[in-house]
Amino acid sequence: MLFTQMTFQAALPEYILAVVALGLVLMAAFTGESLGSRRLVKMIALLGYGFAFATTFILPSESQVIFLGLFKIDGFLVYMKGLVLIGAFFACWMVDEDWSDGVEKPEYQVLMMLATLGMLLMISANDLISLFMGLELQSLPLYVIAAMNTRSLKSSEAGLKYFLLGALSSGMLLYGASLIYGFSGSTQFGEIASSIAQNGASSGMIIGVVFLLSGLAFKVSAAPFHMWTPDVYEGAPTPVTALFAIAPKVAAIALLLNVTHFVFADIRLEWMQVIIALSVASMAVGAFGAIMQKDLKRMMAYSSIAHMGYALAGLAAGTQQGAAGVMIYMTTYIFMGAGTFSIILMMRRDGLPVQKLSDLAGLSSTHPYWAFGLMVFMFSMAGIPPLAGFFAKWYVFLAAVNAGLIPLAIIGVLTSVIGAFYYLRIIKLMYFEDVDQPLDTNAPTENIIILSVSLIVTILFLFIIGPLREWTYFAATNFPISGAL
Amino acid sequence: MIETLFFYLFASITCLAGLMVISSRNPVHSVLFLILAFFNAAGLFVLLGAEFLAMLLVVVYVGAVAVLFLFVVMMLDINFVELREGFQRYMPLGLGVGGVLLAEILFVFFNSADMPETVVMVNEVSNTRALGRILYTDYIYLFQLAGLILLVAMIGAIALTLRKRENVRRQSIASQTERTRADSIEVVSVPSNTGVKRS
Numbered sequence: 001m002l003f004t005q006m007t008f009q010a011a012l013p014e015y016i017l018a019v020v021a022l023g024l025v026l027m028a029a030f031t032g033e034s035l036g037s038r039r040l041v042k043m044i045a046l047l048g049y050g051f052a053f054a055t056t057f058i059l060p061s062e063s064q065v066i067f068l069g070l071f072k073i074d075g076f077l078v079y080m081k082g083l084v085l086i087g088a089f090f091a092c093w094m095v096d097e098d099w100s101d102g103v104e105k106p107e108y109q110v111l112m113m114l115a116t117l118g119m120l121l122m123i124s125a126n127d128l129i130s131l132f133m134g135l136e137l138q139s140l141p142l143y144v145i146a147a148m149n150t151r152s153l154k155s156s157e158a159g160l161k162y163f164l165l166g167a168l169s170s171g172m173l174l175y176g177a178s179l180i181y182g183f184s185g186s187t188q189f190g191e192i193a194s195s196i197a198q199n200g201a202s203s204g205m206i207i208g209v210v211f212l213l214s215g216l217a218f219k220v221s222a223a224p225f226h227m228w229t230p231d232v233y234e235g236a237p238t239p240v241t242a243l244f245a246i247a248p249k250v251a252a253i254a255l256l257l258n259v260t261h262f263v264f265a266d267i268r269l270e271w272m273q274v275i276i277a278l279s280v281a282s283m284a285v286g287a288f289g290a291i292m293q294k295d296l297k298r299m300m301a302y303s304s305i306a307h308m309g310y311a312l313a314g315l316a317a318g319t320q321q322g323a324a325g326v327m328i329y330m331t332t333y334i335f336m337g338a339g340t341f342s343i344i345l346m347m348r349r350d351g352l353p354v355q356k357l358s359d360l361a362g363l364s365s366t367h368p369y370w371a372f373g374l375m376v377f378m379f380s381m382a383g384i385p386p387l388a389g390f391f392a393k394w395y396v397f398l399a400a401v402n403a404g405l406i407p408l409a410i411i412g413v414l415t416s417v418i419g420a421f422y423y424l425r426i427i428k429l430m431y432f433e434d435v436d437q438p439l440d441t442n443a444p445t446e447n448i449i450i451l452s453v454s455l456i457v458t459i460l461f462l463f464i465i466g467p468l469r470e471w472t473y474f475a476a477t478n479f480p481i482s483g484a485l
Numbered sequence: 486m487i488e489t490l491f492f493y494l495f496a497s498i499t500c501l502a503g504l505m506v507i508s509s510r511n512p513v514h515s516v517l518f519l520i521l522a523f524f525n526a527a528g529l530f531v532l533l534g535a536e537f538l539a540m541l542l543v544v545v546y547v548g549a550v551a552v553l554f555l556f557v558v559m560m561l562d563i564n565f566v567e568l569r570e571g572f573q574r575y576m577p578l579g580l581g582v583g584g585v586l587l588a589e590i591l592f593v594f595f596n597s598a599d600m601p602e603t604v605v606m607v608n609e610v611s612n613t614r615a616l617g618r619i620l621y622t623d624y625i626y627l628f629q630l631a632g633l634i635l636l637v638a639m640i641g642a643i644a645l646t647l648r649k650r651e652n653v654r655r656q657s658i659a660s661q662t663e664r665t666r667a668d669s670i671e672v673v674s675v676p677s678n679t680g681v682k683r684s
Contacts, residue, residue, distance in 0.1 A: 114636070114637050136634055140638065144641035
């Protein structure tokens with residue numbers, strides 16, 4: 001009765017990832033750690049992500065609730081799942097065999113796949129319990145792989161810090177969830193929404209919403225819950241940082257959108273204040289914090305905090321247009337992130353990875369293609385037209401202005417001007433300074449391909465923004481929120 | 486009548502054991518008293534008709550958590566005398582928290598007239614069976630998810646702590662069982678008074 005064909009079809013990507021992950025556990029146990037078996041494990045993981053991504057095209061796009069109301073699927077959720085799977089595919093593919101700081105263990109692939117499964121499940125959550133379970137299935141493997149390099153103190157510190165703060169945020173989220181359950185009488189999203197529609201929001205419910213949003217804000221590393229981000233980005237092995245920068249944020253933003261625009265659509269005046277505060281704080285922390293950084297990975301951490309601030313500005317609008325803006329923003333975000341990290345992963349000197357900003361000096365003369373790619377991504381992140389980042393910022397700020405949040409949009413534009421400083425500094429380093437010690441020239445094919453794909457998407461975003469806009473605006477009609485207030 | 490007797494028996498032993506946990510000098514004794522407290526709390530659950538919770542308490546808390554405590558206490562070199570030093574300093578805070586909890590319990594106790602009466606569900610299904618019925622049907626999705634999370638915990642713990650050490654002699658069972666009589670022993674017939682000549 002429970003496992004009908006419909007149920008099976010709607011959760012197909014999740015089934016594929018779960019089965020492949022369980023298969024990888026056995027494979028990893030029996031094939032050992034030789035180079036050949038590592039390649040095989042990675043190949044199978046890539047096939048898993050690829051198949052899961054392919055099945056997102058046959059998922060039903062109309063809203064469907066399965067597993068007795070615990071799991072939901074609709075056009076918006078399918079879109080976000082597709083993004084997460086692209087991100088996970090890139091993050092898995094860009095790790096070549098030369099990495100040895102823990103990520104060469106086959107367990108890394110298993111944990112990464114289970115984390116991706118958790119991301120898909122939390123995107124599809126339609127119940128407070130499945131929300132929490134999905135979130136934990138996503139977080140726990142990430143704690144482990146942040147500490148995967150057992151020989152490095154920094155990696156252990158990153159894992160421990162991430163774990164402790166993550167546990168704290170899970171606690172806040174659970175406390176909020178218990179209040180929401182207590183004041184609405186149900187854990188199911190639909191029933192919570194109808195309870196709010198009938199009875200309005202009691203103060204207990206609003207406190208619960210604030211706690212829930214705080215817990216989720218930690219997962220998207222929005223300020224003031226961003227403290228873990230720079231340390232974890234810096235300490236974790238670089239392939240893990242690439243994963244952190246690409247996939248989990250998309251899933252957490254999708255969950256945040258789903259919770260705010262679907263469950264708490266009727267009390268948006270209450271949660272909008274929280275989201276606006278988070279957005280302003282993240283934009284400011286991201287812009288000012290990155291200025292002093294000397295480490296490329298730390299800089300990217302602040303950059304991602306700022307990006308989350310901009311995405312939250314679209315979310316703060318509380319309209320379907322804002323939701324579509326966030327979807328466009330996250331689309332550009334994963335391609336810019338994947339491209340940038342494919343270059344950071346290639347940066348080696350004498351075979352050892354380097355990650356200082358000063359290592360980029362004079363990159364244009366030794367590695368013109370990398371320098372060009374990084375320049376495009378930096379311009380795009382700064383929001384220079386006609387690159388992808390410009391359109392992303394355009395649509396979120398447009399939604400914010402249309403919702404009457406003009407001060408928020410102005411703060412956003414100002415902070416992105418400040419942010420342009422450190423993006424442009426990288427370009428200055430690469431093009432106008434002399435080479436100190438050149439980086440290695442051999443580059444793995446995978447990273448070059450990912451770099452090229454991201455580059456094409458970022459430069460030619462102009463041509464896909466039209467259909468993408470139609471698509472996201474249509475997907476956003478799944479939310480029971482119409483125009484501005 | 487006999488239930489009341491057992492209630493007071495379990496309750497008083499639980500309280501005494503709890504007191505002993507914080508007052509005994511030897512930390513190992515503290516953990517053992519904690520286990521005693523768990524057992525008696527499980528007894529109280531049985532009296533309430535919640536036999537599944539009672540079993541869970543014994544299996545999870547006594548079987549896993551308390552044994553873990555015991556390991557920590559016995560294996561880590563913690564100076565417990567040092568830990569006790571702040572007793573005077575933390576006393577007011579502890580009393581404050583305890584006082585709040587006591588006030589809450591008294592509040593509930595004196596307002597218990599407003600509380601809804603406990604309804605005894607009269608049915609043939611034991612609560613273990615009832616829990617199983619919904620856990621494996623309605624909530625199978627969450628049940629499987631919990632299984633995956635536990636799998637992550639297991640893989641994670643192994644991946645983080647297992648270190649392959651070089652130059653360690655390990656027992657190789659395969660090569661041991663593959664030994665044949667032919668390549669491990671040699672039968673030599675020794676003529677008398679000459680000894681064995683090594684080839």
